[in-house]
Amino acid sequence: MISKIAICNLALAQLGQSPISSLEQDDEKARRLKLFYEPVRDEVLRTHNWAFAGTEEPLAALETPEAAPGRFLYKYPAEALFIRRVFCPGSRPAALKFREYFRSDLHCRVLETSQPQAFAEYTRRILDETLFDPAFVKSFSLALACDLAVALTGDSTLASQLLQKYTLSLDEARRSNMTENFTRADDSSAFTEVR
Numbered sequence: 001m002i003s004k005i006a007i008c009n010l011a012l013a014q015l016g017q018s019p020i021s022s023l024e025q026d027d028e029k030a031r032r033l034k035l036f037y038e039p040v041r042d043e044v045l046r047t048h049n050w051a052f053a054g055t056e057e058p059l060a061a062l063e064t065p066e067a068a069p070g071r072f073l074y075k076y077p078a079e080a081l082f083i084r085r086v087f088c089p090g091s092r093p094a095a096l097k098f099r100e101y102f103r104s105d106l107h108c109r110v111l112e113t114s115q116p117q118a119f120a121e122y123t124r125r126i127l128d129e130t131l132f133d134p135a136f137v138k139s140f141s142l143a144l145a146c147d148l149a150v151a152l153t154g155d156s157t158l159a160s161q162l163l164q165k166y167t168l169s170l171d172e173a174r175r176s177n178m179t180e181n182f183t184r185a186d187d188s189s190a191f192t193e194v195r
Helices: 004-014 028-047 134-153 156-186
Strands: 054-058 072-075 080-087 098-103 108-113 119-124
Touching: 004 028, 004 134, 028 080, 028 134, 080 098, 080 108, 134 156
Parallel strands: none
Antiparallel strands: 054 119, 072 108, 080 119, 098 108
16 A cells, blocks of 8 residues: 555655655655655646546635626635636536636635536545555656755756656556546446536
């Protein structure tokens, strides 16, 4: 079973470094891994439409008198890292144009679109490592190693090599995900009601 420490140790192995047993231990590797882990995880989640991190949900409408006619405001989903599309449910839901921005008067990020009762398809922040797809684990550990390479080894050539491996890993994940999505699209029984 994959864990935060396992992912960190995969990254360290790419750097030729010895493993750690805890992110709380008093050493430079653990301190840097603790600092980089969450931002790099979120960045890698955003770079690709990972099936395990995707969801579709209705957006929460915001009542505001300042809304322009024909424009509807929705609260940006709290766990969303990247909005892939906004749509209205139907037999063939087409993507809607939307705008994302911060409303200081409402103290929150909002999505604005032209349709009421809109849904969003988005990548959500996943904190439970046991839900990670194996391809994501590989890409994430490579990205983590790449970001730490110069700091822990002083080797910029190694950092460049790891960046190439990370890019190839993402390309493999994209191809695999496309195949998986096409297979699902061919199987009408794979579709379930949007929650």
